[in-house]
Amino acid sequence: MAGRTYAYYPGCALHGTAREYDVSARLVCQTLNVKLQEIKDWSCCGASSAASLSPLLGIALPAHNLKLAAAMELPITTPCAMCSYRLKTAAHELKDEATARQVSEVLGSAVGPEVTVEPLLQVLSEDLSFPIRKPLTGLKVACYYGCLLVRPKSVLQFDDEENPQTMDRLITALGAEAIDWGLKTECCGAGLPLARPDLVHRLAYRIISLAQRLGADCIATACPMCQSNLDIHQKEIEAEHGEKLGLPIFYFTQLLGLALGFTPRELYLHKHLTNPLPLLRAKGLG
Amino acid sequence: MTIPDVIRPPLSRPLLIFIEAHSGQPVSRCNQCGKCTAGCPAAWAMDLTPRQVMRALQLGLDNDVLASSAIWLCLSCQICSVRCPLEIDVAKVMHSLRHRTQEDKTHPGDKNIARFHGVFRGIIHRYGRIYELGLAGLNNMVSRRPWAHLKLFPAMLRKGKLPMRPSRIKATAEVKNIFQKVAALEERFSTPSELTKGDR
Structure with missing residues (x-):
């Protein structure tokens, strides 16, 4: 990990709703000597909408970015679970000759399946001996992976499909306590908050309230959709259920950054809609 | 959906044949164990559960499947696919069904x-x-709910979470070209056997 250089694919959300994920990812990578070279003029991976309506488009859009990274001769890393899922799936599907032929016809040149894609969580958890300046002692964290980092294992080859441990180990290495719970990889409603907020609110409520009932002070995520579904919509969910939740939802890179000595402001913690600062102050971390 | 008193599977099941070829998934092998539905986080909101979608496909109830909200409510979280004891990628079947509704211009079961x-x-x-x-x-406009989610906007704008201007790439022409070529290919290979040659 340390000293390695990656072709960095931030993904669209990291330029908008998830800017704090981009900022904190870059800060911790710099500290840990993981070099990120942003892929020039990267385009959207198509997310679930492209693949939903046309399987071929769902491969061709990420394949275009695989091609850009191949020219850089670097492995790709991306903080976004959806992007890493789409890029890895495309690379996997390109192993099929007929698919590869169609995609190269669409893109105008051949793309090999050999570009490797590693989600940032995987890159940053390869070596857990972090230079910690402020251990997160006393902080109870529910690690929430969402679906797309781990499923399906046949394609993604990363951790367990229903009870992953990678983030738990990373959070524990920071001095915090990772609670054991059953909704680590339960879907939060993914990209549907605009189309079906009712569905997303119900799924997010289950996840937030279980973590809270099991004693978690906060949830750590590794996906911009998970984070925004649990954070941005929390006030509306509270109103619907007549219940105060107020559970801070972090990106794992922000917790890592705190332990590495960055301030909450440097890590853009003030960007969350559910204010995490009172919790951090109470734990002596703010 | 309306369930007839005696379900007589039609002799030909065009949708089943299309979906099996398009998704590469052996839908006819499903033995209705129900693990997909048990694990599905959205099953409670669906008109047909994932298990019922598979059964309806086997029975040739094509219109019921294509008009169902289930195929749109599927979140592609893949829990059904990884738990299926027969290793049927149920989520992939749902994708193929959505794709089919586009080709058939079926009225979608969940318009939003x-x-x-x-x-x-x-x-x-x-x-x-x-x-x-x-x-x-744009989503508010086309779904004719102009004020939807409006309460969220001020806080998100204030936090800089919604940049006013789009982040436009330089190679937009290349991306447009990808869309165009995919559409042309899909038209050319509208028969599934051509589109899915090889094991997909």
Whole structure:
């Protein structure tokens, strides 16, 4: 990990709703000597909408970015679970000759399946001996992976499909306590908050309230959709259920950054809609 | 859906044949164990559960499947696919069914979700990346709910979470070209056996 250089694919959300994920990812990578070279003029991976309506488009859009990274001769890393899922799936599907032929016809040149894609969580958890300046002692964290980092294992080859441990180990290495719970990889409603907020609110409520009932002070995520579904919509969910939740939802890179000595402001913690600062102050971390 | 007193499977099941070829998944092998539905986080909101979708396909109840909200409510979280003891990728079957409704111009069982996917694709086509404010605004317009989610906007704008201007890529022409060529290929290979040659 340390000293390695990656072709960095931030993904669209990291330029908008998830800017704090981009900022904190870059800060911790710099500290840990993981070099990120942003892929020039990267385009959207198509997310679930492209693949939903046309399987071929769902491969061709990420394949275009695989091609850009191949020219850089670097492995790709991306903080976004959806992007890493789409890029890895495309690379996997390109192993099929007929698919590869169609995609190269669409893109105008051949793309090999050999570009490797590693989600940032995987890159940053390869070596857990972090230079910690402020251990997160006393902080109870529910690690929430969402679906797309781990499923399906046949394609993604990363951790367990229903009870992953990678983030738990990373959070524990920071001095915090990772609670054991059953909704680590339960879907939060993914990209549907605009189309079906009712569905997303119900799924997010289950996840937030279980973590809270099991004693978690906060949830750590590794996906911009998970984070925004649990954070941005929390006030509306509270109103619907007549219940105060107020559970801070972090990106794992922000917790890592705190332990590495960055301030909450440097890590853009003030960007969350559910204010995490009172919790951090109470734990002596703010 | 209406269930007839005696279900007599039609002699030919065109949708089953299409979906098996298009998705590469052996739907006819499903033995109705129900693990997909048990694990599905959205089953409670569906008109047909994932297990019922598989059964309806086997029985040739094509219209019921294509008009169901289930195929749109599937979140592609893949829990059904990884738990299926017969290793049927149920989520992939759902994708193929959505694709089929596009070709058939079937009235989607969940208009809001179908429209959202269309708007999302339109934004990528135009800018090469997602423009979140545009996505939200346009989605409100096409779904004729102009004031939806409005309460969230002020806080998100204040926090800088919704940039006013799109992040447009330089190679928009290349991305448009990808869309165009995919559409042309899909038209040429409208028979599934051609589109899915090889094991997909």
